[in-house]
Amino acid sequence: MKRYLVFVALLGLGFGACKKEQASEPEKPTVETIKIAGHDYPKDSIMNVFEKYSGFTKERFIFNQEKEQFYIADYKLFVEPSDYIILKK
Numbered sequence: 001m002k003r004y005l006v007f008v009a010l011l012g013l014g015f016g017a018c019k020k021e022q023a024s025e026p027e028k029p030t031v032e033t034i035k036i037a038g039h040d041y042p043k044d045s046i047m048n049v050f051e052k053y054s055g056f057t058k059e060r061f062i063f064n065q066e067k068e069q070f071y072i073a074d075y076k077l078f079v080e081p082s083d084y085i086i087l088k089k
Contacts, residue, residue: 036081
């Protein structure tokens with residue numbers, strides 16, 4: 001009986017000493033952002049606002065990061081973000 005208890009104790013220590021696999025953290029979905037006046041904004045939210053107030057679909061808006069302007073595909077119309085959205089100051 002004593003041998004059996006020693007065997008069970010050693011078996012328990014053997015399994016207890018095994019390195020446990022750490023659960024990997026789920027990857028957070030990345031949100032595409034655009035920088036306007038030094039602040040980062042979620043691109044999808046801004047496009048939804050433009051779509052709501054301009055009458056164009058959001059797929060037609062293209063953002064030029066260098067000039068910080070939007071323009072509408074197939075038109076030579078540039079739109080300032082401040083014309084359609086309230087930005088942080």
